[in-house]
Amino acid sequence: MINTELNYGDVYLVPKKTIVDSRKECDTSVQFGPRRFAMPLYAANMKSVVDAETCEYFARRNWFYTMHRFDVDAVAFVRDMQAKGLFASISVGVNGDTLQQLAALKAAGLSPEYITLDVANGWCVKAERMIRFIKREFPDSFLIGGNIATAEAARELQEWGCDAIKAGIAGGRVCITKNKTGFHRPMVATVRDCAAAVSVPLIADGGIVEHGDVAKALACGASMVMAGSLFAGYDESAGEIVEIDGKHYKEYFGSASQFNKGEYKNVEGKKILVEYKGSIARLLHELQEDLQSSVSYAGGRELSALRTVQMIAVAH
Ligand SMILES: NC(=O)C1=CN([C@@H]2O[C@H](COP(=O)(O)OP(=O)(O)OC[C@H]3O[C@@H](n4cnc5c(N)ncnc54)[C@H](OP(=O)(O)O)[C@@H]3O)[C@@H](O)[C@H]2O)C=CC1
Numbered sequence: 163m164i165n166t167e168l169n170y171g172d173v174y175l176v177p178k179k180t181i182v183d184s185r186k187e188c189d190t191s192v193q194f195g196p197r198r199f200a201m202p203l204y205a206a207n208m209k210s211v212v213d214a215e216t217c218e219y220f221a222r223r224n225w226f227y228t229m230h231r232f233d234v235d236a237v238a239f240v241r242d243m244q245a246k247g248l249f250a251s252i253s254v255g256v257n258g259d260t261l262q263q264l265a266a267l268k269a270a271g272l273s274p275e276y277i278t279l280d281v282a283n284g285w286c287v288k289a290e291r292m293i294r295f296i297k298r299e300f301p302d303s304f305l306i307g308g309n310i311a312t313a314e315a316a317r318e319l320q321e322w323g324c325d326a327i328k329a330g331i332a333g334g335r336v337c338i339t340k341n342k343t344g345f346h347r348p349m350v351a352t353v354r355d356c357a358a359a360v361s362v363p364l365i366a367d368g369g370i371v372e373h374g375d376v377a378k379a380l381a382c383g384a385s386m387v388m389a390g391s392l393f394a395g396y397d398e399s400a401g402e403i404v405e406i407d408g409k410h411y412k413e414y415f416g417s418a419s420q421f422n423k424g425e426y427k428n429v430e431g432k433k434i435l436v437e438y439k440g441s442i443a444r445l446l447h448e449l450q451e452d453l454q455s456s457v458s459y460a461g462g463r464e465l466s467a468l469r470t471v472q473m474i475a476v477a478h
């Protein structure tokens with residue numbers, strides 16, 4: 163039998179009785195690892211989305227961030243953020259260059275507050291080795307492992323030592339993995355299955371199209387949501403501005419795109435142009451307002467209310 167599985171665009175949340183007098187009473191903050199953040203949402207660790215300045219911008223506003231792992235001096239980044247009194251959150255891979263970066267951090271006596279293992283299929287032997295290594299060498303860092311898309315994978319990453327798990331395979335806007343390999347799992351099914359399988363926080367990664375998709379991801383059991391294209395079109399985003407016929411765009415490219423890799427080898431991502439929208443401040447404010455509204459429709463005052471709502475599928 164072939165299962166039918168759903169994406170955010172296929173479902174809606176059923177309203178409950180609102181118990182607050184104003185949406186302002188609804189609290190969108192979330193405890194994630196050792197810190198509490200303003201929102202359960204953060205920008206993807208992609209070179210066309212975040213750079214060191216973007217990370218600092220988010221950290222100063224008490225939003226979680228993760229620096230990408232491409233051509234980054236982890237020692238300089240961690241030292242710089244911590245010297246500014248901010249938390250350090252880095253990404254690593256599974257190869258020798260990562261081992262060198264981690265050795266350099268250790269030698270410098272640095273320990274990032276958050277480390278994200280960033281690989282396409284985190285349910286693999288190389289990821290297991292790296293996760294066990296990081297947990298042994300950096301026991302004080304909060305380790306996020308991923309990406310995965312099934313309950314079985316989520317359980318294994320938790321067993322390997324991950325403090326949080328990131329789920330989402332081939333659901334991203336610049337992803338071509340599903341076209342090139344045939345593999346993908348829709349986000350509602352991914353998040354529901356994976357979140358239910360583990361006791362550590364689950365991050366829903368990719369596929370956020372509408373602001374309301376954040377609430378849907380939380381209703382599926384996610385504790386945090388990661389998004390790339392949502393954050394890619396702004397002054398503070400890392401991508402380059404491009405002008406075509408007087409209209410401005412920003413470049414947004416996949417981490418597995420030729421553009422990011424510098425060569426056409428195992429390419430599973432593409433580059434697109436997204437509309438340029440100016441400062442990101444208004445977006446962050448609106449995302450928070452929209453999520454406060456979602457919590458009010460869920461009949462609560464806190465994000466946990468979203469876990470109690472009924473989700474229905476709509477026929478297209
Ligand atoms: N969330 C998603 O759905 C996806 C995300 N991405 C993003 O693209 C970037 C590149 O990811 P990734 O390819 O993992 O990292 P890398 O290209 O850095 O590969 C890491 C290492 O893992 C090996 N490897 C990668 N994929 C496989 C595989 N399918 N089977 C066996 N070995 C493998 C590679 O060897 P070799 O190259 O020799 O095989 C390489 O040595 C990441 O930032 C990731 O987040 C990419 C695809 C999907």
Ligand SMILES: Nc1nc2c(ncn2[C@@H]2O[C@H](COP(=O)(O)O)[C@@H](O)[C@H]2O)c(=O)[nH]1
Binds near residue numbers: 332335337390418419
């Ligand atoms: N298959 C690929 N997935 C990729 C690549 N680069 C990043 N990603 C994933 O996409 C999300 C962002 O998705 P969005 O829908 O919010 O834009 C990101 O966090 C990664 O998990 C890639 O080259 N190929």
